[in-house]
Each structure stands twice: as structure tokens, then as C-alpha cells.
Amino acid sequence: MPRTHFSPSITTRPVYPGLTSQGATPAILLADGAGAEAILDLAAQDRSVMDRAHLMFIPAGTDFGPRLAALNPRMYREAPSFAACLERFRKALADAHMGTQLYLAGTEGLIGQATAEALAAGLPADAIQSEHRGHIARRMQCVHCKGMTENVTTDPFVCSHCGLTLFVRDHFSRRLGAFQGVCVDAETPGLIPPVQEIKP
Amino acid sequence: MSAQMLRVTAREALSPLVTRFRFEHPEGAALPLFSGGAHVVVEMPDGDVLRRNAYSLISDPLDGSGYEIAVRREDGGRGGSVFLHRQVVVGDLLRISAPLNLFALDLRAKKHVMIAGGIGITPFVAQLKQLARLQMPFELHYAARSRAEAAGLALLPDLPQIHVHISDEGNRMDLGAVLGGQPLGTHVYTCGPEGLIDAVAETAARLGWPRGALHSEVFMAPPPGTPFTVTLARSGRTVTVGAHQSLLEALEAAQVPVDWSCRGGACGRCETGVSACHGQLEHHDHWLSDDEKSSQTKIMPCVSRFRGDTLILDL
Numbered sequence: 001m002p003r004t005h006f007s008p009s010i011t012t013r014p015v016y017p018g019l020t021s022q023g024a025t026p027a028i029l030l031a032d033g034a035g036a037e038a039i040l041d042l043a044a045q046d047r048s049v050m051d052r053a054h055l056m057f058i059p060a061g062t063d064f065g066p067r068l069a070a071l072n073p074r075m076y077r078e079a080p081s082f083a084a085c086l087e088r089f090r091k092a093l094a095d096a097h098m099g100t101q102l103y104l105a106g107t108e109g110l111i112g113q114a115t116a117e118a119l120a121a122g123l124p125a126d127a128i129q130s131e132h133r134g135h136i137a138r139r140m141q142c143v144h145c146k147g148m149t150e151n152v153t154t155d156p157f158v159c160s161h162c163g164l165t166l167f168v169r170d171h172f173s174r175r176l177g178a179f180q181g182v183c184v185d186a187e188t189p190g191l192i193p194p195v196q197e198i199k200p
Numbered sequence: 201m202s203a204q205m206l207r208v209t210a211r212e213a214l215s216p217l218v219t220r221f222r223f224e225h226p227e228g229a230a231l232p233l234f235s236g237g238a239h240v241v242v243e244m245p246d247g248d249v250l251r252r253n254a255y256s257l258i259s260d261p262l263d264g265s266g267y268e269i270a271v272r273r274e275d276g277g278r279g280g281s282v283f284l285h286r287q288v289v290v291g292d293l294l295r296i297s298a299p300l301n302l303f304a305l306d307l308r309a310k311k312h313v314m315i316a317g318g319i320g321i322t323p324f325v326a327q328l329k330q331l332a333r334l335q336m337p338f339e340l341h342y343a344a345r346s347r348a349e350a351a352g353l354a355l356l357p358d359l360p361q362i363h364v365h366i367s368d369e370g371n372r373m374d375l376g377a378v379l380g381g382q383p384l385g386t387h388v389y390t391c392g393p394e395g396l397i398d399a400v401a402e403t404a405a406r407l408g409w410p411r412g413a414l415h416s417e418v419f420m421a422p423p424p425g426t427p428f429t430v431t432l433a434r435s436g437r438t439v440t441v442g443a444h445q446s447l448l449e450a451l452e453a454a455q456v457p458v459d460w461s462c463r464g465g466a467c468g469r470c471e472t473g474v475s476a477c478h479g480q481l482e483h484h485d486h487w488l489s490d491d492e493k494s495s496q497t498k499i500m501p502c503v504s505r506f507r508g509d510t511l512i513l514d515l
Contacts (some may be wrong), residue, residue, distance in 0.1 A: 095385050097380070097381050097382055098386050098407070099379075099407040100382075122383065122386075123384045124410045124412050126411065
């Protein structure tokens with residue numbers, strides 16, 4: 001799956017410029033699903049990225065695992081979900097030193113949450129690279145009940161916590177790693193626009 | 201630029217070349233507080249020349265009872281530091297600007313690493329007081345040629361986080377060791393000679409540090425050069441700049457108003473447009489980008505000069 005190109009939006013909407021090798025510096029790499037292909041492309045671009053790399057992969061139903069393991073990073077681990085991977089990711093950040101690069105690849109939910117964790121751990125924003133691959137479903141926070149709904153693919157959608165019908169905004173919370181969903185029929189209760197698929 | 205007359209209430213030799221001065225309000229009024237890394241501009245009426253030099257404050261940022269600076273005597277300099285050392289005594293009144301900080305701590309950092317070379321220790325003396333109050337992790341590395349010259353030793357508290365590197369005692373600073381292995385969220389601040397600042401930038405780049413975590417300040421005196429003449433576009437007047445005078449000083453002497461702040465090529469306040477330039481601008485500032493410098497359309501009159509036929513400024 002090639003790199004996703006998103007249509008222009010508000011300036012605060014995250015963009016994912018793609019992964020560029022910083023050479024054999026210490027590196028943490030985290031990918032989910034089709035994001036594996038961005039890691040494979042990165043390694044093809046510069047093999048030395050793997051010399052001091054800790055690579056974590058969430059397969060999400062894909063079978064890229066053996067190909068990533070074959071890149072021979074210093075450490076390779078798979079996890080079934082970001083939640084399951086989180087303790088390992090946090091430990092890797094806690095042990096890291098300045099000069100460590102973070103490469104993130106895959107879905108917006110993964111990139112957003114991992115970026116928030118890394119910034120909170122003190123990693124400078126200019127040491128974080130990201131590339132979007134795979135599905136464009138969003139991780140949405142309901143601004144009313146604060147609940148998170150994962151894998152939102154339509155606009156509007158129904159909040160999985162409070163049941164309000166929410167408009168999918170491009171307004172993104174870096175702290176939460178989630179887009180903001182706002183009640184779509186607050187002014188005109190019951191008047192809900194037709195449901196559309198989210199586009200890149 | 202707001203400034204007020206302050207009285208010299210103390211002076212003390214810290215080393216053969218460095219003297220500490222304390223300034224207080226003549227009526228004892230509280231002075232504006234500041235943040236670690238801030239500087240003031242001291243005005244020195246030296247005969248018919250009005251000298252203005254910027255000095256980092258070394259007193260406690262939250263102590264408004266006075267301002268303190270440490271001045272190194274530059275015998276080969278333009279005369280400001282020599283004036284302070286030779287002419288200024290306790291009781292004198294000097295015009296001192298309000299503090300301005302171009303070298304503040306980035307308070308988003310989780311740890312602060314400060315690297316000082318020689319008299320570059322001064323901004324860190326105030327920052328240490330700020331960091332002690334904030335209870336934030338830090339390290340200070342202070343490099344000096346010899347113990348006798350290391351005036352900072354008299355200003356620094358005795359703390360295990362403070363490392364002194366005296367090169368003629370054989371413990372030169374190893375930047376690779378200082379910058380390697382710092383935890384995530386560390387910011388590095390360097391103040392001292394340009395060579396030290398460049399060396400820190402190179403070592404950090406080699407270790408993969410992002411540029412946003414690096415901060416530096418170099419206080420530069422306007423370098424001398426050959427005299428030159430500038431033309432002012434609006435009035436058509438010409439102003440001649442002497443060999444040991446800066447363009448800014450020549451404009452001030454000619455009563456041409458130019459906004460300024462740091463007078464050391466760092467803050468950007470005196471940026472002036474160039475409407476025509478037949479010759480070579482000698483850029484010495486740290487403000488304009490390389491592209492702006494090579495385009496020869498802007499000049500920082502506080503430190504930069506000109507060599508060539510005609511220079512017309514948008515003034």
C-alpha cells in the first residue's frame with residue numbers, strides 16, 4: 001500500500017511527511033498494519049537504520065512480521081494492539097537518550113498516540129518522523145463526554161460512549177492523539193446530515 | 201527602550217581581568233525582575249563618545265533590590281569594558297536599560313545542560329538561581345584556560361552538578377561525554393567563544409540531537425574595519441563610519457533614529473533595509489539567514505560593515 005496523501009486542511013491537522021533515514025543513530029520504530037511497508041522502504045533506503053533499532057510491530061491482520069524480523073534490528077517485538085505494546089514503548093522511551101530517532105508508520109490512531117507518548121517522555125518533536133500507510137479510520141474524542149471512539153470511518157458517527165451523533169472535525173489534540181468530534185445536531189435536534197465515508 | 205539611572209553600589213575584583221558591579225535605584229526603588237539569561241545595556245559617557253555595551257545579569261532574577269554584572273576587561277576592545285574598569289566607582293550614576301532576555305531557559309525541557317566558556321559563564325549564574333527555585337535537573341560545564349582566569353569560580357555555588365574544566369590543569373571538556381547519554385527532553389545552552397558554540401553544535405549533530413534542543417548566545421562587540429560611507433535614501437544625507445565605530449554608532453552620532461536592543465547582532469531589532477549596494481556587505485550578525493545575507497538587501501547596523509563603492513540604506 002503506498003503512502004497516503006491527505007487533502008489540504010487546517011494548519012493544525014497533523015501531516016505525515018514520510019520516513020527519511022537518520023543513519024545508524026539509536027532508533028525506536030513502531031508500525032501497525034500496512035505501516036510495515038514504510039519500514040521496509042526505509043530499510044531499503046538505508047540499511048544502517050536497523051543497526052541500533054528497536055522495532056515494534058502491531059500486525060493488525062497483516063503478515064509483514066517475518067519480513068520485518070528479517071531486517072535484523074537490534075530488537076524486534078510484535079504486539080496485538082497499541083495498548084498491549086504501550087508498556088514496552090514507554091520503557092524504550094524511558095531508557096532512550098537524546099539523539100534517539102523515533103520512526104512511526106501506519107494509521108493515524110497509532111501515530112497520534114505514539115507521538116503524544118513520546119512528547120510526554122521528552123522526545124523533541126523534531127526527532128519524530130511519521131508516515132501514514134493503510135486505512136484512514138480516525139481515533140475520535142467526543143468533546144462532550146470525552147470518550148474515545150476508535151476506527152471511525154464515517155462522518156457523522158455515533159459516539160460509542162454517550163450516543164450523540166458527532167461531526168468529524170480535522171481539529172486534532174496532540175495531547176490525546178485524537179481528532180475532536182462535536183455534536184452535529186445540537187442546534188437542530190434530530191436533523192442529521194447524510195452519513196458519508198471519511199476521505200483522505 | 202526604557203532605561204533608568206542607577207547607582208553603582210559595589211564593585212569587586214573577581215579575577216585580575218573580571219570585575220563585578222552592582223547597580224541599585226538611587227532612591228531604593230525595586231527594579232523590574234527578569235529571567236535567567238537576561239542582559240542589560242549599560243550606557244557609558246566616555247568623553248564625547250556614548251558607549252553602550254550589553255552585559256548578562258548575574259544576580260538573582262527574583263531579587264529586584266539591584267542588578268549585578270561581571271565585566272571582563274578587554275584591553276584590545278573598543279573601550280567600554282576598560283571604561284567600566286578604570287572610570288566607574290561606587291557612587292556613580294549610569295544609565296541602565298530594562299532587562300531583555302534573548303537566552304532564556306526553555307522551560308519545556310526536562311533537564312538543562314549549560315556549557316560555558318570563559319566569561320560566557322555570566323548568563324548561567326542567574327539561570328542557576330532560577331533552576332534552583334524551579335528544582336529542575338541541570339548540569340553546568342564551565343571551561344576556562346586557567347584557575348586564575350576563571351572568574352566564574354567566585355560566582356558559582358559548590359554543587360555536584362557543576363563541573364569545572366581547567367585546560368592548563370589537563371581536564372579539558374569532552375563534549376562527546378557531556379552530550380552522549382543525556383536523557384530525553386534535555387536542552388543544551390552554550391555561551392562563550394564562537395569556536396565552543398560551533399563545537400557543541402557539531403558534536404550534537406553527530407550524536408543525532410535535533411537542532412531545536414540547542415541554544416546559544418555569543419555576545420559580540422562590533423568588529424572594527426576600514427572606514428566607509430553610507431547614504432540615507434530618505435534624506436539623501438551621507439554618514440561616514442569610522443574604523444572603530446559601528447554603523448549603528450555612526451547613525452546615532454548623526455542623530456538618525458534606529459531602533460536597537462542587544463547591539464550584538466543577535467536580537468534582530470536594528471534590521472535595516474538596503475536599497476542599493478555596490479560592493480560587499482560584511483555581515484557579522486547571527487540574525488539574518490544565509491539567503492538574506494547573500495541577497496545583500498538587509499543589514500544589521502550594530503555589527504555589520506560595508507566595503508565597496510556605494511551603500512544606500514532605507515533610512
